[in-house]
Amino acid sequence: MTQREFMLDLxxxxxxxxxVLDTGAAVLRGHAAMQATDMLAGIKQIARLxxxxxxxxxxxxxxxxxxxxxxxxxxxxxxxxHRYETHDPMTGxxxxxxxxxxxxxxxxxxxxxxxxxxAPDTCxxxxxxxxxxxxxxxxxxxxxxxxxxxxxxxLPAMFQWGGLQRTDPVRRIPLLHGDVVVxxxxxxxxxxxxxxxxxxxxxxxxxxxxxxxxxxxW
DNA sequence: TAGTTACA
DNA sequence: GAGC
Numbered sequence: 629m630t631q632r633e634f635m636l637d638l639x640x641x642x643x644x645x646x647x648v649l650d651t652g653a654a655v656l657r658g659h660a661a662m663q664a665t666d667m668l669a670g671i672k673q674i675a676r677l678x679x680x681x682x683x684x685x686x687x688x689x690x691x692x693x694x695x696x697x698x699x700x701x702x703x704x705x706x707x708x709x710h711r712y713e714t715h716d717p718m719t720g721x722x723x724x725x726x727x728x729x730x731x732x733x734x735x736x737x738x739x740x741x742x743x744x745x746x747a748p749d750t751c752x753x754x755x756x757x758x759x760x761x762x763x764x765x766x767x768x769x770x771x772x773x774x775x776x777x778x779x780x781x782x783l784p785a786m787f788q789w790g791g792l793q794r795t796d797p798v799r800r801i802p803l804l805h806g807d808v809v810v811x812x813x814x815x816x817x818x819x820x821x822x823x824x825x826x827x828x829x830x831x832x833x834x835x836x837x838x839x840x841x842x843x844x845x846w
Numbered sequence: 847t848a849g850t851t852a853c854a
Numbered sequence: 855g856a857g858c
Contacts, residue, residue, distance in 0.1 A: 687858090689849030705848070754848095765848045794847070795856075821848075 653789060653811035653818070654741040660779045661806030663733060664832055668781060670727050671753055671838060674698045677724040678716045680755050686710070692760040693822075699726035699750035701845035703769070712750070712769060712845050726751055734777045734842035741810035743775040748842035756785065756837040758827035764794055764819040767843075774844035775812030781805055781840075782833030786823040794819050805830065 660667070680694035683705040697703055701712040702723040716723050731748055738746035754762070767776055780803040787809065790798040796819065803809065811818070825837055 683848085685847080685849045687847070687849045689847095691848065693848080695848095703848085710848070761848095763848055763850095767848095819847095 653809055653815050655801065655803075656737065656740060656808040656810065658804070658806040659737060659740070659808040660733075660781070663779075664781055664806060667730065667779070667840065668832065668838065670730065671840075674724045674753065677721070678702075678719060680753075681718055683710075691762075692824075693762055694755040694757075694760075696753050696755075697750060698724040698753070699748070701750040703750075703752050710769065723750075730840075730842070737777050737779075737808055738775050738810055738842075741775070741777075743810065743812055746774055746777070746842075746844070748774070748777070748844055750843050750845050752841045752843065754839040754841075756783070756822070756825045756839070758825050758835065760837075761824040762822040764788065764790060764798070764821040766819055767816045769845070770816075771844045771846070772813075772816060775810050776816065777842040778809040779840040779842075780807045780809075780837065782830045782837040783825060783828045783835070785825055785837050785839075788821045788823060790819040792817055792819070805832065 675696055678696045680696050682694050683691050684707055685705055686709045688707060702716055704713045704717055730751060734748050735746050782805060785803050787801040787803045788798045789801060790796045829835060
């Protein structure tokens with residue numbers, strides 16, 4: 629049972645570096661619940677090849693979220709900044725393949741949210757433990773003509789959805805196991821993040837939250 | 847600035 | 855929350 633629960637509209641003001649038309653993010657409550665078992669098993673497989681690791685940011689800080697990737701491109705950050713890499717710097721190998729079934733599923737989820745023809749070439753996998761957080765940022769490293777499809781599993785998290793300026797007011801949206809958020813166009817440049825994860829126990833993931841984001845990089 | 851810390 |  630899928631539904632677009634709500635649309636978040638943005639102010640039409642400053643238009644940064646990209647030409648854009650649409651302005652919202654859609655939340656599909658529980659849309660990935662049926663995929664949980666399969667996707668979590670897939671994550672385990674992927675992590676055997678490219679383990680979860682905590683990356684460093686340009687400022688020298690260490691991220692609290694543990695990450696890995698699959699697909700043609702992997703998001704990497706170190707003291708020099710962040711970019712996409714074709715190979716996992718930790719192993720020297722290509723990133724694990726993006727499972728075919730995941731790709732098809734993400735295409736469908738994007739379509740439900742109003743984005744036809746989404747063909748992701750990567751999936752970033754984030755692992756959250758209690759206290760882990762994702763600071764406010766924009767998704768401006770990928771192709772701007774494709775949406776981002778974000779899937780949540782495990783412990784609840786508080787999604788922060790701000791505006792085009794870092795200092796814009798932030799809306800807080802709880803994301804639960806199986807929830808999917810889709811955004812594209814102008815909303816790629818909306819500052820967003822995840823508040824520090826509250827400790828807890830989830831029947832499927834235990835003390836963790838996992839987030840998958842499907843993207844088109846190349 | 848996908849970061850942490852200091853201070854009002 | 856603002857500033858770096």
